[in-house]
Amino acid sequence: MTFDLAVETVAHAVPTTWKVEEFRRHATLVDEVNAGGNMPLLSLASTGIVSPRSEEGGMGKQIPSEATIERYWITRPGNLVVNPMWLIGGGIGVSRIAGAVSPDYRVYKIGSELFPPFLHHLLRSRPYRDQYRLYTRAETTFDRRVSKQDFHPMPLLIPPLEEQHRIAEFLDIETARIDQLASHMKAQDDLLAVRRRSVMARAWVPDCPSVRLGYFLQLVTSGPRGWGDYVSDDGNLFFRSANLRRDSINPNLNSVVRVAPPESAVAESVRSMVRRGDVLVGITGANTGWVARADESVIGANVSQHVCLLRPATEVIDGTWLAYIISSPMVQEKLLGSQYGGTKTQLSLPDLRDLRVPLPRLEDQSALNRSIDSELAQIEGQRQLRQRQLALLAERRQALITAAVTGQLDVTKFRSTSDI
Template sequence: MTNVPALGEVPSHWTVERAKWLLNRQRRDVRTEDGIVTAFRDGQVTLRENRRTDGFTNAIHEIGYQGIRKGDLVVHGMDGFAGAIGVSDADGKASPVVHTYIAHQNVDVRYVAYTLRSMALSGYVTTLAKGIRERSTAFDAATLANVQLPVPSLTEQRRIADFLDAETARFDQLAAAMRSQDDLLKDRRLRLLDSVRGTDQDGAPLARLGYFSSLITSGSRGWSEYVSDTGELFFRSANLYSDRIQPKLANAAYVQLPQSEAAESQRARIQVGDCLVGITGANAGWVCLADTSVAHGYVSQHVCLVRPEPHRIDGHWLALLIASPYVQGELMGSQYGGTKTQLSLPDVRAIRVPVLPVSRQVQLAQSVNRQTELVDRQRALRQQQLTLLAERRQALIAAAVTGQFDVSTASGRNVTEGVSA
């Protein structure tokens, strides 16, 4: 057996070569008809329009862009460490952050792509390359050139690649089915949240939230000089979830205020039962219900604190109502700002609330909670299954590219046993 860095032992009749002896780098001119090709972290390399177009920064002049051809090995220089390595399924163009290759005649480019992705996902690429930004590592062409790769015969490379093409397609189909089920569960959750209004059954009139609240304010001051490792909780928009009304306390921040400052900041101090609503940035409109874990903390200037009058409105019901698609739609229509979306305190005060008896509000909140908890458990199970499926998919690839079993007689079907769709 021969040992290969990051991969372990491979059959002794295989050779080990540096990548520069297996691949020829390509630097093609861009054609007028070329669309943008993207290397995604799941290993797919395709035209951006085939997957999605949002979330990308588009270059105006496309300086340094290069031509990509179907069948090229494409390595993303910054995201390769996370698996953005694969064989392009289309002609197009890509930014200079990627480097592209064709394989020598005794090399199957698909086998090399599977092997490199396995090495990347094992963490090996991260150990080789310089980090240049958060959650990214520079994996340039010079670094790749010296990576040692196992090289079975061309016939065996093709058998391995054919096997993995078929088996990973099965994994991906099962994962897609699970994600579709999760989408249905998300839709079900949103419908449940909308039902918290009770207006279909109760025919209730609507009134502005300000009518039901004794306090609507924010931490409208600068806090940076008082941030500390200890002290009172400092509740930020980062402490809000998009899909639940519990506070998120991971990476919590704290402040220590002088006595004089603390007295002036009492309006921004949290009480149990308050509703905390994000009003700036990506978290605008997200909401949580304050419990004992955040009580007595302070809200930042990016969070609106709503204190419902308990004899007129139930805080739990109000938090669910603000999280509902109905109110979220209202809030999104109220946002302003160019690069940073914002809500104003009057926007929050103007939320339209059904006028229902508190007893009815409590009944609706309890009913919705029971049903959303069931949906959330089902979604959590789906996520566990997807994680397990991804781990087994990667384990199968790692075993195949290192020759741990004979792919000509093997089937990966047993790998998905116990993972239910």
């Protein structure tokens, strides 16, 4: 047999009691459709878990038509579900429940020589993830689809059935422990977010007189409409809502673009250009209310129509304090909360201009900035440490799976991860 490149490396090194055979010898496509539309709709997560759709009463974010629902494939416990457009992102897993999945997916019934939980781990291991990437032609939705012609001849590493059971049981226990530890770490991240909001609340000094913010702003404006049409490789930086962060007042320049506005737009270009000390606020969509302080990286940039530029009177208001006060829970509630308890998805310039906040003295603002900066730096350090720990756990999880399903690890020698 001629092996595919990514799996070939491990296929030649499996124990002599294992077989290496093509996937199509051990799996059959299921062609049972959801006629009548009675089966619950399921989704396949990138974690490999097949679960009921939760949004819109189980219909999902995009509600399919009745005719489409009747074309959904029925899957049953032990079937392999494959999302061929997202295999490189983890769109493959054995279902433990019955239901109906998208007609864009594939469902396979597994043969008797394979234990489905073992196959679940095998096809989610690193060599197979690398294999799926070799099968894709690009990163676009269409071109990253893994075809049946590539997937069906793919070699499988097949231990004796009893050994498959032992490997699957071992991995189920050990990955569950790793996942539980990761869940605890994510919960600690949530606590850090709560602590961050508490720190940001210090910018609100209740004993100070309340003022209308617009009285102390030199400029309240948003960028001109339609400038997205002028995005180019040169020109001015173009600060969009994508350059805001939810949990920081520092600009996010990971997705920065440049804009070359028309020559007739000189006045608009000058008006919407960022200066030192300016504060930028998202005013539309998912980033509404997110705040950035203009630092050296964005001075001279133009803002988009989805970003409000606030220019404080510097003899009264410090730009950093202004960014913190707008980010504080008190102001966010004022800006985003509606009369009926909903959340605004758009702010107007008067919303920001008419905002009333307590205004401490300039020297007190500076002191608050130093205190808040210091604590936020500590929180960010802990958050980054937690992210590194989570990344290491994910690497360990994947390494453990790969070692077990390729025969590099004799699972009979271990009782728990503490022994490894």
